[in-house]
Amino acid sequence: MKLLKTGTHAAVGCVLLVLLILQTEATMVRHNWTVDYMFSAPDCVEKLIIAANGQYPSPPIFAVEGDTIVIEVTNHIPTEGIVFHWHGIYQKGTPYYDGAAYVSQCPINPGETFTYKFKVDRAGTYFYHGHFGMQRSAGLYGSLIVTLPDHKKEPFSYDGEHRLLLNDWWHKSIYEQELGLNSVPFRFVGEPQSLLIEGRGKYNCSLLPESTASPPGCLTCNASSPWCAPHVIPVTPGETYRLRIASVASLSTLNFILENHKMTVVMADGHYVKPFDVYNLDIYSGQTYDVLFTANQDTSKNYWAAINVRGRNPLTPTGLAVIQYLPNPATLLPTTSAPVSPVWNDTATSLNFAKKLLAKPGYEPPPPKKCDRTLVLLGTQNEINGNVKWAVNNISYVHNATPTIAALKYKIKGVNNPVPPPDFPAESYNIFAPPSPPSATYGTPVYVFEKDDIVDVIVQNANTMTPNVSEIHPWHLHGHDFWVLGYGDGLYNASRDPASFNLVDPPLxxxxxxxxxxxxxxxxxxxxxxxxxxxxxxxxxxHMGMGTVFAEGVRHIPKLPLQTLGCGLTKKHL
Amino acid sequence: MKLLKTGTHAAVGCVLLVLLILQTEATMVRHNWTVDYMFSAPDCVEKLIIAANGQYPSPPIFAVEGDTIVIEVTNHIPTEGIVFHWHGIYQKGTPYYDGAAYVSQCPINPGETFTYKFKVDRAGTYFYHGHFGMQRSAGLYGSLIVTLPDHKKEPFSYDGEHRLLLNDWWHKSIYEQELGLNSVPFRFVGEPQSLLIEGRGKYNCSLLPESTASPPGCLTCNASSPWCAPHVIPVTPGETYRLRIASVASLSTLNFILENHKMTVVMADGHYVKPFDVYNLDIYSGQTYDVLFTANQDTSKNYWAAINVRGRNPLTPTGLAVIQYLPNPATLLPTTSAPVSPVWNDTATSLNFAKKLLAKPGYEPPPPKKCDRTLVLLGTQNEINGNVKWAVNNISYVHNATPTIAALKYKIKGVNNPVPPPDFPAESYNIFAPPSPPSATYGTPVYVFEKDDIVDVIVQNANTMTPNVSEIHPWHLHGHDFWVLGYGDGLYNASRDPASFNLVDPPLxxxxxxxxxxxxxxxxxxxxxxxxxxxxxxxxxxHMGMGTVFAEGVRHIPKLPLQTLGCGLTKKHL
Structure with a gap:
C-alpha cells in the first residue's frame, strides 16, 4: 500500500510536471538574433546601419500577455558593444534586463552571446531598440507586440491590424553625429533627410516622381533595390483596422495622417484611453498609439498614410506609405499631393490633443491620491567647457563604465555621485532666457526612492542657449508607467498648480x-x-546629457546575472 | 654603539631607498591618453578618425632602452572598445599588455581607464597602433622611439633625426570597409585615396597644384586648414640625418624615395644591419627602417621625400613631403615632378633589396644552429559560405570573445580550438592555381610550443581566388623577433631548401x-x-582571417591583471 501510494503520488507529480513543462513551453517566446552592420537603403540612399538578423527594422516580436520572452543575442559587430532596451516593458524582477547600457548592464561585447529573459505583463503596442550611444539612430530597433490571451477581449473591435514603426533618418553615420555633438564648435545633427514608415521612405532619388538626378549613394528604383518603394498597408473596403503606431524618431515630433480617413484613438503606450476621433495625431519619440480606422472611402483609389515633422521648422519632405484598397494594385499611387499637417509651431493644437488623452474608465487604475515626494526637474540646454550640453537640475548626465545598478547593488564607490542630485532647480532660475551664465556640471546622478514611494515629477522646460527658443522634449521613464496629471505654461507654481491636477482619469x-x-x-x-x-x-x-536615473527599493534589487557584468569596477565584484 | 650602528644602517638604507626611487622615477615614461573620435583631414578631405589626445598621428612616445613605459588610456568613444598594440616590443613578463584584442586582453570598454605598463628592452624605431577590428586604419597609431642610454653608442653617426610614419588612407569609414569585406557579394576596400607621410598627404583638392575643383568634404588650403600642407623635413646643408621610417599601411607596399639623395640603410625593425646604400627602399606594413642621408645637394632648392605604391597596380598618387634645405622657406616647393619608383610588379628588385638585409656582424646574435620544430604555413585566399576569406593551413582565424591567453591560463574550454591546427598544408595543394574547391573553415587555432623551443616557420604563398594572381603579405609576429633565413620561389621543398638557409648573418x-x-x-x-x-x-x-596564434610556455604565463579581463567566459574567472 505504502509503495502504491508513493507510486500514485509519483504519477500525479509526473503529470503535473508535464503540464508545467507544457505550460512553460507555451509561454516562452524565443528569438535568436545576430546583430551586425548591414548595408541598407531605407530611403533609397545606401548607408551602414545596425540590425538584427539582417532585417531592417529588426525582427518584430509577437507575444501574449504573461508570456516570457527569451532573446539570445550574439554581437557580430567588430568593435562596438550593444544592448537592447524593451521600451514600455516593466521588467519586474528583472531590472538587469532593461537593456540600458551602463545603467542596467554592461554592453554586450563583440563576439559575446547574451540572453535577455523577461515577462511581458500587459498587452499593447511596444518596441525595442539599442540603448548605447546613438545606436537607435543607426537603425537598431523593432516592434514588440503583446496581444491579449484568448479569454480576454479588447474594448473595441476591428477586422485586421497593421504595424507602423515611424522614424526620422539621416545619411550621416551615428559616429559622425556623436562626434559632432561632442565637438567644439558644436555640430548639430541637423534636420533629418527622410522620414520612414516601417523602415521605408524616399529621398530625392526615389519613386514619385521618378527622379532623374542621382545623388551619390542613391539607388535606382528597380527590382534590385526593393527598398525604393513605399511601405504598403493593404485594406479590404468596408473593414475596420487597428493601426499600431510607434515612434522611434531620433529628433522629430511626427504628425501622422491617413489621407481622407478619420482615426479613433483607443490606446496610448499600451493603455486604454477614452476613444476620440482625430484626422491627424502628434506622436513623440518613445510613444505608441493604437488607432482604429475604417476603409470607407472611394474604393477605386489608394490613399496616403503620411508623417510630417512638427515642433521644429520642418526641412524634411513628408514620409509616405500607401493605403492599398484591395484589389487595387499597390503600385496604384495616389495622385494627390502629400497630406499637410498643422503648422509646425502650433503648440495649442498639440496641447489640445495631449489633453484629450484620458484613461478609459474602468479599464485603468486611478492614481494614488497623494504623493510622498515631489521632484521638479528643470531641463536646460547648457555649456560646459565650450561643449553644448543638456542638463537636468544643472547636472549633465554622463555614463560611467560601471553600471548604476551594479554600483547600487554592490555598494561600489566612485561610480554614481555620492551627493544626491537636487530635488528642485534654483528658485531664481529664469526659464524665459538662456542660462546666464551656463553653470551645469557633468555627473552621474541617481535619485533614490524607498520601495513603493509615490513620486510626483514635474518636468520644467526652459529657454535654450538661443534667445526665444524653447524645444519640445519627450521624457521617457524606464520600468514604469506614470499618470500624466497635467500640463502648464510658464514656470510651475508648487502652491497653485497641483490644484489643477487630474486625479480622476489621467492617462497612464x-x-x-x-x-x-x-x-x-x-x-x-x-x-x-x-x-x-x-x-x-x-x-x-x-547623448548630450539630458537624463537622470531613478533608483528604488535598492536593497530589494535581485542578484545580477554574471552576463550583465564584467565592465568597469564590476570586474572586482564577479 | 648598537643603536648608532643601527642608525648608520638605517641611514645607508634610506639613501639607497632614495636612490632606488630616483632611479625608478628616471626610468618611467608616463603618458595619459584619452582616445576618442576626431574630425581630421590628413589629405584635406575631412573624415572621422580615432586618435589619442586629439592628435593625429597619436602622440609619439620617447623612451630610453630599459625604461618602463606606463600609458594610462581612457576610452571616450561612445560604443567601441579599444586596445593598443606596441609593435616590436617583446612584452617579456607582460604578455597581457601586448594589446591584441581577444588574444592578450579584453577590449577597453567605453568609459574605462586601462594602464599599460611594460619595459622597452631594445633601442630602435617602433610604433604602436590599435589592434581591434580595423581601428589602425581609422588612424589609431603613433611612433614609439627607443634611444640608447648615454653610456651606449650607435655604430653610425649623424647630426639630427626625423621620424617618418608612412600610411595609406581611405575616405570610407572603417565600419563600411569592415562590412564590405564581410559582405556577399564581397566589397573590397579598393586602392587607397592617398598616401600619408607623418599624417599628411594630399587628395586632389590640395596643394600643388592648387586645385580648383573641390570634391565633397574637401578643405581649401589656407590657414584654417593647416592639414592641407605637406609634412616638412628641415635639414641644414652638409649635415647627416637619421630617418626613422615606419609603415603602418593598411594595404600598400610603399617605396620610399628621397629625391636626389642616397640613403644608407643601418637598421631594420630595431636591429642593426650591414650598412648598404639605396636610392629607394621598399617598406611593408609593420616594418621600420633607419636610414642615414646627407644634405649634400644644391642648397638653393628643396626636395621631395616621396612614397609610391608597389606590389599592387597603383591607382594612388605619390605621397609627398618636403625636404627643406634651411634657410629656404618650407613653402619653396620643388618644381620637379613626383619621384618615380620601380615598376609595381618588379618583384626581382624587391627581393634583391630584401636579400641585402644582413645582420651587422658583432651587433646581433646569430640564430641557433638547429630547430626543434618546423611549421609550414600556407596562406590562401578562400571562400566560406560565399564570403571571401584568407586562411592559414585552411583555417580562417576568427576572434573569440574570450582572450586566447585567458583561455590558456585558466583552461577555459570552448574558446581556442581543442584540436591543434596542422603543422603543414596538404601535400597535394597546388599553389599556382586558385583553391579548388575552396575548403577553409573558421577557427580559433593556437600553435602551442614548449618554453624555449626553437621554431622554424616557412610561410608559403599561393594563388588567390583569381587565376594568375598572388599577392604580397607582410607577416608579423608579436612578442618576438625572428631570423629571416631565406626566401624562395614556388613551393617550399623541405628536403632541399633548408640547405640554402643563411645561418651566419640573417637579419632579425x-x-x-x-x-x-x-x-x-x-x-x-x-x-x-x-x-x-x-x-x-x-x-x-x-580582418578576413589571415592569422594564427603562437603560444609558448603556457604554464609560465603570469597571473593576468584584472583590468585585462571581464569579457566572454573570463567573467567566470575573475
Missing part, C-alpha cells in the same frame, strides 16, 4: 512631451526595485 | 614579406610565455 503612459516654456506633471509608484533611466527620448539630447 | 626582424608564389623561412626562440598573434599585417587580410 511611459513617455510624455513637455512643451516649449511649459511643464508637465506626472505621478508614479516606485514599486520596481532597480535603477531606471528617466531621459529625453530625443537621441541627441540624451 | 618582426615583420617579413612573402612574395608572390614564393616562400620565406624564419627561425625564432619560443622563450616568451604568452599567446602571440602571427598574422598578415595588411589590415583587411587579418
Amino acid at each position: 503612459r511611459n513617455t510624455v512631451a513637455v512643451f516649449p516654456y511649459g511643464w508637465v506633471a506626472f505621478r508614479y509608484v516606485a514599486d520596481n526595485p532597480g535603477a531606471w533611466p528617466f531621459h529625453c527620448h530625443v537621441e541627441s539630447h540624451f | 626582424r618582426n615583420t617579413v614579406a612573402v612574395f608572390p608564389y614564393g616562400w620565406v623561412a624564419f627561425r625564432y626562440v619560443a622563450d616568451n610565455p604568452g599567446a602571440w598573434p602571427f598574422h598578415c599585417h595588411v589590415e583587411s587580410h587579418f
Whole structure:
C-alpha cells in the first residue's frame, strides 16, 4: 500500500510536471538574433546601419500577455558593444534586463552571446531598440507586440491590424553625429533627410516622381533595390483596422495622417484611453498609439498614410506609405499631393490633443491620491567647457563604465555621485532666457526612492542657449508607467498648480512631451526595485546629457546575472 | 654603539631607498591618453578618425632602452572598445599588455581607464597602433622611439633625426570597409585615396597644384586648414640625418624615395644591419627602417621625400613631403615632378633589396644552429559560405570573445580550438592555381610550443581566388623577433631548401614579406610565455582571417591583471 501510494503520488507529480513543462513551453517566446552592420537603403540612399538578423527594422516580436520572452543575442559587430532596451516593458524582477547600457548592464561585447529573459505583463503596442550611444539612430530597433490571451477581449473591435514603426533618418553615420555633438564648435545633427514608415521612405532619388538626378549613394528604383518603394498597408473596403503606431524618431515630433480617413484613438503606450476621433495625431519619440480606422472611402483609389515633422521648422519632405484598397494594385499611387499637417509651431493644437488623452474608465487604475515626494526637474540646454550640453537640475548626465545598478547593488564607490542630485532647480532660475551664465556640471546622478514611494515629477522646460527658443522634449521613464496629471505654461507654481491636477482619469503612459516654456506633471509608484533611466527620448539630447536615473527599493534589487557584468569596477565584484 | 650602528644602517638604507626611487622615477615614461573620435583631414578631405589626445598621428612616445613605459588610456568613444598594440616590443613578463584584442586582453570598454605598463628592452624605431577590428586604419597609431642610454653608442653617426610614419588612407569609414569585406557579394576596400607621410598627404583638392575643383568634404588650403600642407623635413646643408621610417599601411607596399639623395640603410625593425646604400627602399606594413642621408645637394632648392605604391597596380598618387634645405622657406616647393619608383610588379628588385638585409656582424646574435620544430604555413585566399576569406593551413582565424591567453591560463574550454591546427598544408595543394574547391573553415587555432623551443616557420604563398594572381603579405609576429633565413620561389621543398638557409648573418626582424608564389623561412626562440598573434599585417587580410596564434610556455604565463579581463567566459574567472 505504502509503495502504491508513493507510486500514485509519483504519477500525479509526473503529470503535473508535464503540464508545467507544457505550460512553460507555451509561454516562452524565443528569438535568436545576430546583430551586425548591414548595408541598407531605407530611403533609397545606401548607408551602414545596425540590425538584427539582417532585417531592417529588426525582427518584430509577437507575444501574449504573461508570456516570457527569451532573446539570445550574439554581437557580430567588430568593435562596438550593444544592448537592447524593451521600451514600455516593466521588467519586474528583472531590472538587469532593461537593456540600458551602463545603467542596467554592461554592453554586450563583440563576439559575446547574451540572453535577455523577461515577462511581458500587459498587452499593447511596444518596441525595442539599442540603448548605447546613438545606436537607435543607426537603425537598431523593432516592434514588440503583446496581444491579449484568448479569454480576454479588447474594448473595441476591428477586422485586421497593421504595424507602423515611424522614424526620422539621416545619411550621416551615428559616429559622425556623436562626434559632432561632442565637438567644439558644436555640430548639430541637423534636420533629418527622410522620414520612414516601417523602415521605408524616399529621398530625392526615389519613386514619385521618378527622379532623374542621382545623388551619390542613391539607388535606382528597380527590382534590385526593393527598398525604393513605399511601405504598403493593404485594406479590404468596408473593414475596420487597428493601426499600431510607434515612434522611434531620433529628433522629430511626427504628425501622422491617413489621407481622407478619420482615426479613433483607443490606446496610448499600451493603455486604454477614452476613444476620440482625430484626422491627424502628434506622436513623440518613445510613444505608441493604437488607432482604429475604417476603409470607407472611394474604393477605386489608394490613399496616403503620411508623417510630417512638427515642433521644429520642418526641412524634411513628408514620409509616405500607401493605403492599398484591395484589389487595387499597390503600385496604384495616389495622385494627390502629400497630406499637410498643422503648422509646425502650433503648440495649442498639440496641447489640445495631449489633453484629450484620458484613461478609459474602468479599464485603468486611478492614481494614488497623494504623493510622498515631489521632484521638479528643470531641463536646460547648457555649456560646459565650450561643449553644448543638456542638463537636468544643472547636472549633465554622463555614463560611467560601471553600471548604476551594479554600483547600487554592490555598494561600489566612485561610480554614481555620492551627493544626491537636487530635488528642485534654483528658485531664481529664469526659464524665459538662456542660462546666464551656463553653470551645469557633468555627473552621474541617481535619485533614490524607498520601495513603493509615490513620486510626483514635474518636468520644467526652459529657454535654450538661443534667445526665444524653447524645444519640445519627450521624457521617457524606464520600468514604469506614470499618470500624466497635467500640463502648464510658464514656470510651475508648487502652491497653485497641483490644484489643477487630474486625479480622476489621467492617462497612464511611459513617455510624455513637455512643451516649449511649459511643464508637465506626472505621478508614479516606485514599486520596481532597480535603477531606471528617466531621459529625453530625443537621441541627441540624451547623448548630450539630458537624463537622470531613478533608483528604488535598492536593497530589494535581485542578484545580477554574471552576463550583465564584467565592465568597469564590476570586474572586482564577479 | 648598537643603536648608532643601527642608525648608520638605517641611514645607508634610506639613501639607497632614495636612490632606488630616483632611479625608478628616471626610468618611467608616463603618458595619459584619452582616445576618442576626431574630425581630421590628413589629405584635406575631412573624415572621422580615432586618435589619442586629439592628435593625429597619436602622440609619439620617447623612451630610453630599459625604461618602463606606463600609458594610462581612457576610452571616450561612445560604443567601441579599444586596445593598443606596441609593435616590436617583446612584452617579456607582460604578455597581457601586448594589446591584441581577444588574444592578450579584453577590449577597453567605453568609459574605462586601462594602464599599460611594460619595459622597452631594445633601442630602435617602433610604433604602436590599435589592434581591434580595423581601428589602425581609422588612424589609431603613433611612433614609439627607443634611444640608447648615454653610456651606449650607435655604430653610425649623424647630426639630427626625423621620424617618418608612412600610411595609406581611405575616405570610407572603417565600419563600411569592415562590412564590405564581410559582405556577399564581397566589397573590397579598393586602392587607397592617398598616401600619408607623418599624417599628411594630399587628395586632389590640395596643394600643388592648387586645385580648383573641390570634391565633397574637401578643405581649401589656407590657414584654417593647416592639414592641407605637406609634412616638412628641415635639414641644414652638409649635415647627416637619421630617418626613422615606419609603415603602418593598411594595404600598400610603399617605396620610399628621397629625391636626389642616397640613403644608407643601418637598421631594420630595431636591429642593426650591414650598412648598404639605396636610392629607394621598399617598406611593408609593420616594418621600420633607419636610414642615414646627407644634405649634400644644391642648397638653393628643396626636395621631395616621396612614397609610391608597389606590389599592387597603383591607382594612388605619390605621397609627398618636403625636404627643406634651411634657410629656404618650407613653402619653396620643388618644381620637379613626383619621384618615380620601380615598376609595381618588379618583384626581382624587391627581393634583391630584401636579400641585402644582413645582420651587422658583432651587433646581433646569430640564430641557433638547429630547430626543434618546423611549421609550414600556407596562406590562401578562400571562400566560406560565399564570403571571401584568407586562411592559414585552411583555417580562417576568427576572434573569440574570450582572450586566447585567458583561455590558456585558466583552461577555459570552448574558446581556442581543442584540436591543434596542422603543422603543414596538404601535400597535394597546388599553389599556382586558385583553391579548388575552396575548403577553409573558421577557427580559433593556437600553435602551442614548449618554453624555449626553437621554431622554424616557412610561410608559403599561393594563388588567390583569381587565376594568375598572388599577392604580397607582410607577416608579423608579436612578442618576438625572428631570423629571416631565406626566401624562395614556388613551393617550399623541405628536403632541399633548408640547405640554402643563411645561418651566419640573417637579419632579425618582426615583420617579413612573402612574395608572390614564393616562400620565406624564419627561425625564432619560443622563450616568451604568452599567446602571440602571427598574422598578415595588411589590415583587411587579418580582418578576413589571415592569422594564427603562437603560444609558448603556457604554464609560465603570469597571473593576468584584472583590468585585462571581464569579457566572454573570463567573467567566470575573475
